[in-house]
Amino acid sequence: MELPQLDPTSKQNPPDEPELDLYTIPSHSSWFSWDEIHATEEVSLKDFFDGSSITRTPKIYKEYRDFIINKYREEPSRRLTFTEVRKSLVGDVCLLHKVFLFLEKWGLINFAAPSTGGETLVVGDEERYKVKIEGVPTGIRVVAMPNSIKPISALPSVGDSGGAVDNGFKLPTLASYSDVFADLMTRKGLVCGNCNEICDSGHYKCMKGDLLICVKCFKNGNYGESKSVDDYKFNDCLQNSSNVGAVWTEAETLLLLESVLKHGDDWELVAQNVQTKSKIDCIAKLIEMPLGEIILSSAQRKVTSSELIGNLNNSKQVQLSTSESLETDKIGDQHDEQRNESEHNGDAENRGPPLKRQRIASAPGDGGSLMKQVALISTVVSPHITAAAAEAAVASLCEENSCPREIFDGEDDYVTNGLLSPTENCETKRVLEDPEMKERHSQSGDEDSCFKKDDIPLTLRVRAAVATALGAAAARAKFLADQEDREIEHLLAIIIGTQMKKLHCKIKHFEDLEMIMKKKHAEMEEVEDFLISERICVLQRAMSAGIPRWRDHSYVKS
Amino acid sequence: MKGQTSALSKSTAVKFRIPTAENLVPIRLDIEVDGQRFKDAFTWNPSDPDSEIVVFAKRTVKDMKLPPVFVTHIASSIQSQLADFRSFEGQDMYAGEKIVPIKLDLRVNHTLVKDQFLWDLNNFENDPEEFARTFCRDLAIDDPEVGPAIAFAIREQLYEIAIQSVASARESRISKKGRRGAEHAIVSKAGGTAMDLVKLFGHKSSVVRKRKEWDVYEPIVDLLSNEEVDALEAREERNGR
Numbered sequence: 001m002e003l004p005q006l007d008p009t010s011k012q013n014p015p016d017e018p019e020l021d022l023y024t025i026p027s028h029s030s031w032f033s034w035d036e037i038h039a040t041e042e043v044s045l046k047d048f049f050d051g052s053s054i055t056r057t058p059k060i061y062k063e064y065r066d067f068i069i070n071k072y073r074e075e076p077s078r079r080l081t082f083t084e085v086r087k088s089l090v091g092d093v094c095l096l097h098k099v100f101l102f103l104e105k106w107g108l109i110n111f112a113a114p115s116t117g118g119e120t121l122v123v124g125d126e127e128r129y130k131v132k133i134e135g136v137p138t139g140i141r142v143v144a145m146p147n148s149i150k151p152i153s154a155l156p157s158v159g160d161s162g163g164a165v166d167n168g169f170k171l172p173t174l175a176s177y178s179d180v181f182a183d184l185m186t187r188k189g190l191v192c193g194n195c196n197e198i199c200d201s202g203h204y205k206c207m208k209g210d211l212l213i214c215v216k217c218f219k220n221g222n223y224g225e226s227k228s229v230d231d232y233k234f235n236d237c238l239q240n241s242s243n244v245g246a247v248w249t250e251a252e253t254l255l256l257l258e259s260v261l262k263h264g265d266d267w268e269l270v271a272q273n274v275q276t277k278s279k280i281d282c283i284a285k286l287i288e289m290p291l292g293e294i295i296l297s298s299a300q301r302k303v304t305s306s307e308l309i310g311n312l313n314n315s316k317q318v319q320l321s322t323s324e325s326l327e328t329d330k331i332g333d334q335h336d337e338q339r340n341e342s343e344h345n346g347d348a349e350n351r352g353p354p355l356k357r358q359r360i361a362s363a364p365g366d367g368g369s370l371m372k373q374v375a376l377i378s379t380v381v382s383p384h385i386t387a388a389a390a391e392a393a394v395a396s397l398c399e400e401n402s403c404p405r406e407i408f409d410g411e412d413d414y415v416t417n418g419l420l421s422p423t424e425n426c427e428t429k430r431v432l433e434d435p436e437m438k439e440r441h442s443q444s445g446d447e448d449s450c451f452k453k454d455d456i457p458l459t460l461r462v463r464a465a466v467a468t469a470l471g472a473a474a475a476r477a478k479f480l481a482d483q484e485d486r487e488i489e490h491l492l493a494i495i496i497g498t499q500m501k502k503l504h505c506k507i508k509h510f511e512d513l514e515m516i517m518k519k520k521h522a523e524m525e526e527v528e529d530f531l532i533s534e535r536i537c538v539l540q541r542a543m544s545a546g547i548p549r550w551r552d553h554s555y556v557k558s
Numbered sequence: 559m560k561g562q563t564s565a566l567s568k569s570t571a572v573k574f575r576i577p578t579a580e581n582l583v584p585i586r587l588d589i590e591v592d593g594q595r596f597k598d599a600f601t602w603n604p605s606d607p608d609s610e611i612v613v614f615a616k617r618t619v620k621d622m623k624l625p626p627v628f629v630t631h632i633a634s635s636i637q638s639q640l641a642d643f644r645s646f647e648g649q650d651m652y653a654g655e656k657i658v659p660i661k662l663d664l665r666v667n668h669t670l671v672k673d674q675f676l677w678d679l680n681n682f683e684n685d686p687e688e689f690a691r692t693f694c695r696d697l698a699i700d701d702p703e704v705g706p707a708i709a710f711a712i713r714e715q716l717y718e719i720a721i722q723s724v725a726s727a728r729e730s731r732i733s734k735k736g737r738r739g740a741e742h743a744i745v746s747k748a749g750g751t752a753m754d755l756v757k758l759f760g761h762k763s764s765v766v767r768k769r770k771e772w773d774v775y776e777p778i779v780d781l782l783s784n785e786e787v788d789a790l791e792a793r794e795e796r797n798g799r
Contacts (some may be wrong), residue, residue, distance in 0.1 A: 280717065
């Protein structure tokens with residue numbers, strides 16, 4: 001019996017397309033085809049294929065199988081029982097039962113039906129595939145069902161760069177998960193040896209071989225054959241990815257941009273989508289790219305400034321630590337591209353893909369922009385602080401890039417101008433008129449006026465601006481923190497004073513009480529003395545009267 | 559098991575046994591002593607030592623609170639039925655393909671079961687107990703006695719057919735001396751009940767039954783009321799006499 005792999009093209013044109021119904025079968029049964037008998041069936045039901053009997057032939061098996069499946073599909077929500085089926089089929093009931101159990105085991109029948117108490121079918125929810133089928137068993141098509149299309153387009157990562165560009169890419173018919181994503185799985189090498197899922201959180205590595213298993217399998221105790229807990233060593237993916245993270249391929253960058261557009265600042269999700277990079281890497285990359293903030297804001301996510309700044313600071317560090325040459329190369333490349341764009345297209349045309357949007361045109365208009373948040377904060381700081389920050393930023397940049405200090409001089413003029421001007425500008429212009437923005441304006445002015453300052457790498461200017469803004473913001477934060485500290489100290493002092501007063505009151509109260517007690521005590525003693533003297537008096541009188549009761553009296557006395 | 563099965567079905571003759579996975583002999587007891595009647599049905603593994611029989615009989619009598627006189631009756635009944643079975647052992651059974659219809663018509667307590675299906679005598683993996691379990695589960699039969707009763711009924715019929723086929727195998731051996739290729743005629747004749755396999759499974763026919771036949775092969779399960787059970791029992795009593 002010849003059993004080729006399922007060939008999608010052969011089922012491409014079913015006669016009555018509109019009348020097709022969709023049936024769900026588990027993806028592990030995607031081998032199933034009406035037209036053929038798969039090797040799985042051959043192995044599981046040897047009786048039909050060893051030619052031992054006229055009553056057990058492949059043809060008869062196919063008839064059994066097709067009938068049972070069709071019978072089930074007459075009413076997929078209902079559980080089909082063997083007893084219902086066997087009355088309609090000629091043949092040995094036990095053999096029929098075997099076929100029935102086989103189909104049930106593979107989810108070809110009773111998959112959507114509620115399972116009865118005892119039996120549990122193994123169902124991979126996330127891997128469901130729909131089967132398009134006509135009423136008669138002539139053609140079959142497996143397509144990803146609607147809700148599985150969604151993750152596929154959300155994770156264009158899984159495909160390669162080609163897939164990422166075209167959102168609506170199509171799977172070949174009858175493709176299974178492993179068909180489509182197999183290359184990815186092997187390339188990454190972080191695929192669970194047990195469940196074949198990609199281990200994005202972390203994995204256990206077997207010391208005895210190359211087997212990897214994911215955390216989930218490890219917890220469930222699926223160690224694989226002849227392996228035990230001790231053979232496994234936990235590997236966190238974060239470590240790996242930090243190694244991998246330094247180099248960004250073009251596909252990954254595209255992917256990152258796309259996921260940022262989709263998820264905004266939800267870095268967990270973004271990192272998940274990019275898959276090959278960690279959260280930190282993603283953020284760093286986005287910051288590295290000159291367009292990061294615009295993309296962020298175009299995703300229409302309002303973010304609290306503090307959060308953003310936190311992220312930014314982190315990423316900044318990471319960014320600074322990455323190798324210098326790589327960074328400048330990358331940014332330089334992208335920036336050149338960007339600049340060309342902005343030169344060629346006017347301000348009006350920024351409808352292109354996110355990567356090509358013009359920074360200068362859109363940056364001032366976007367309210368939620370990350371840079372603007374920083375800028376706003378940095379405006380609050382007094383000018384000399386900002387100046388110092390700018391100075392420091394330029395200095396460190398120069399040192400880092402080992403380029404002459406002079407290239408910033410022109411800019412510094414602008415900066416200082418901007419710094420000194422706020423007093424005059426604040427009524428007429430918007431608060432946005434901060435050094436950073438000033439710088440930008442100066443840049444755009446530069447570009448417009450035939451690139452007067454073209455000798456300064458744009459990258460450096462942008463970075464200087466960013467660094468300045470951040471420095472200013474940091475200074476402002478420090479100032480605020482100090483203020484808060486003082487406030488807290490003051491309040492604490494008040495609290496302590498009040499407590500002291502309270503204690504004093506209490507002590508006084510106790511002293512009063514003591515006084516009263518002493519008085520009482522004195523009174524009591526007086527009473528006692530008086531009583532004793534009276535008694536003695538009585539006794540003396542009694543003695544003088546001659547009453548002989550010594551003992552008693554002495555008793556009383558003692 | 560697989561290999562054995564195919565080997566068996568290829569060879570023309572099979573040594574006598576119950577044609578199921580487990581070679582269990584159906585034993586039916588119906589003993590009446592001093593007006594007291596004891597009926598029971600169960601399967602017995604013929605390879606168990608015969609000393610077990612008396613132990614079993616004693617235990618049964620004790621459990622069922624029967625008079626001790628039953629012990630010998632039960633033991634001897636089992637012994638004789640096992641002896642019958644063993645008398646066929648070692649002989650050749652039917653040759654070739656054989657699929658027979660099994661008919662069920664039994665009442666267990668309040669449950670009435672009627673059913674008909676085909677059974678492959680050459681498939682030694684067949685398991686009546688498994689079939690009965692599935693039957694009860696599918697039809698939601700709660701009474702735990704029904705399943706074993708169904709399995710027992712199947713075994714009884716298989717036993718019967720196996721005995722018949724020993725005779726037919728003997729015939730075919732004789733006739734083979736005369737002419738070759740007589741096997742098919744013998745097979746279709748054997749037992750009289752075997753299905754015409756070529757007609758059923760040949761290339762021209764479909765193994766899906768015609769709709770009008772579905773009712774014949776459909777199991778019917780009835781739950782009887784107390785009165786109906788009483789009436790039925792009374793009738794059976796009358797018929798018995």
